[in-house]
Amino acid sequence: MNNLLCSAVLISVILILTDAGCLTYPNITDANFDKDCNGNVVITCYEGFKMVQELECVEEEWKYQNPICKRTECRYKFTNVTGLRPYSHKGSLVSDSAECDENCAKDTRCSTSAMTGGTLCGSYETPIIFVSFDGNEDRCIEKCNEMSECKTIGTEMDFFCVLFNVTLDKIPVIMKQTYSSDHIVAEKICE
Ligand SMILES: *[C@@H]1O[C@H](CO)[C@@H](O)[C@H](O)[C@H]1NC(C)=O
Ligand SMILES: *[C@@H]1O[C@H](CO)[C@@H](O)[C@H](O)[C@H]1NC(C)=O
Numbered sequence: 001m002n003n004l005l006c007s008a009v010l011i012s013v014i015l016i017l018t019d020a021g022c023l024t025y026p027n028i029t030d031a032n033f034d035k036d037c038n039g040n041v042v043i044t045c046y047e048g049f050k051m052v053q054e055l056e057c058v059e060e061e062w063k064y065q066n067p068i069c070k071r072t073e074c075r076y077k078f079t080n081v082t083g084l085r086p087y088s089h090k091g092s093l094v095s096d097s098a099e100c101d102e103n104c105a106k107d108t109r110c111s112t113s114a115m116t117g118g119t120l121c122g123s124y125e126t127p128i129i130f131v132s133f134d135g136n137e138d139r140c141i142e143k144c145n146e147m148s149e150c151k152t153i154g155t156e157m158d159f160f161c162v163l164f165n166v167t168l169d170k171i172p173v174i175m176k177q178t179y180s181s182d183h184i185v186a187e188k189i190c191e
């Protein structure tokens, strides 16, 4: 029988092993192995990975293959309904970017900071998680790919890149601005 015609893929977040007779863990890379309070082994894929298990028809019977943790793939859904902006709740004069970072570390509202030009330091709060005054779309998307918590990006050409840890509908109005063709706004969709 042709295996390709009768194989299926199961997708789940965790795999729980209850078989106490197994002395070794299955060989799954990119996963954490933990024991829950009942002594069950709980296998969870690392962040950015999802568990995929294949079911295969072998000699007319369905057999589970070993699960694997597969890297999730992200794409970007662009929108032109609004522009986004790196709204800063506080600005201060500093001598360098290290001092700017220190100020942010001392401010509980501050999630990230950036030099906004010269000696001016901007402090930002969530859902903003990253700001840079670099309007390059590719670098902004690359940064969002590196940050698993990044859900929405906003750029203004040759001006800034701002990243948020929430979807577009959850971004406060104060962090939005009228859309213009210089803006790139996109939500990250990972599956
Ligand atoms: C575990 O799986 C990986 C990749 O499938 C393989 O390279 C490695 O040799 C395996 N390790 C063991 C102990 O079987
Ligand atoms: C927004 O995008 C839609 C669909 O891509 C397009 O029809 C529309 O003209 C755009 N609006 C603006 C203001 O660019």
Ligand SMILES: *[C@@H]1O[C@H](CO)[C@@H](O)[C@H](O)[C@H]1NC(C)=O
Pocket (backbone or CB within 6 Å): 111, 126, 127, 149, 165, 166
């Ligand atoms: C965004 O990040 C902040 C600070 O880490 C956190 O408190 C908040 O829950 C995050 N929001 C989401 C939707 O992850």
